[in-house]
Amino acid sequence: MMDSFRVRSMSSADLPAAAAAFSSIGWIKPVTLFERYLAEQAAGTRSCWVAHLEAVFAGYVTVNWKPTYPFFAEKRIPEIQDLNVLPPFRRKGIGTTLLVQAEAEIVTRSDVAGLGVGLHPGYNNAQRLYVKDGYVPDGQGVTYKDRYVREGELVRLDDDFLLHMLRRIRP
Ligand SMILES: CC(C)(COP(=O)(O)OP(=O)(O)OC[C@H]1O[C@@H](n2cnc3c(N)ncnc32)[C@H](O)[C@@H]1OP(=O)(O)O)[C@@H](O)C(=O)NCCC(=O)NCCS
Structure with missing residues (x-):
């Protein structure tokens, strides 16, 4: 039988459970992070959704409508950011459902959806998920803190070292 999970817009009532779960x-995802996301959602620069499985917080995703990554900023490509599913709830389709929710919102404003994926092992699952969903590298190289990395440069392989990818979501 399918597990029953549902995805809806994030609200302040979700914050204590989300922060406690991480x-x-x-994982360092304090209440202040989610408070910032909700403030940005209220300001119209971000949209956020949460997933619950049997009423238990299982994960979330956000869309940044004003990304700082130079290529997306220049092309006005909305960026899917911070997709996370808690370990006990993975491989049940929740990550895909959150991604589809974000794309469904983006398609109302843009032909293309973008995202940045890390290159260290913590992103192994995400890399597979995004490629299976049809995302391809944007062809601009990789960045560290939004700055393009040159060939031969030494960079720390942490959460700020990203490959950005795109998917055309409108035919
Ligand atoms: C990436 C992540 C959100 C996926 O969440 P999820 O709910 O497990 O995703 P789904 O169940 O929808 O999986 C979709 C597909 O991704 C791939 N995938 C996900 N986890 C995988 C794993 N451990 N090994 C191999 N493939 C995997 C599979 O193709 C999977 O489809 P399948 O289960 O039918 O084979 C989750 O692993 C996560 O939170 N990871 C840590 C945070 C992260 O990297 N976030 C991305 C930030 S850019």
Whole structure:
């Protein structure tokens, strides 16, 4: 039988459970991060959704409508950011459903959806998910803190080292 999860817009009532869930697995995603996301959502620069499985917080995703990554900023490409599904809830289709939700909102404003994926092992699953969903590298190289990295340069392989990818979502 299919697990029943649902995705809806993030609200302030979601914040304590979300922060507690990440704290319990040792990830630094404090209430202040989600408060900032909700403030940006209220200002119209970000949209955020949460997924629940049997009423338990399972993950979230956001769309940044004003990304700072230079290529997306220049082309006005909305950026899917911070897709996360808590480990016990993975491989049930929740990540894909959150991605589809973000794309469904983006398609109302843009032909193309963008995202940045990290290159260290914490992103192994995400890399597969995005390629299977049809995302291709944007052809601009990789960035560290939004700055393009040159051939031969030494860069720390952390969350700021990203490959940005695109998917045409409108035929
Ligand atoms: C990436 C992530 C959101 C995927 O969430 P999820 O709910 O497990 O995703 P889905 O169940 O929809 O999986 C979709 C597909 O991705 C691929 N995938 C996901 N996890 C995988 C794994 N452990 N091994 C191989 N492929 C995997 C598979 O193709 C999978 O489809 P399948 O289960 O039918 O084979 C989750 O692993 C996560 O939160 N990772 C850490 C945070 C992260 O990297 N976020 C992305 C930021 S850019």
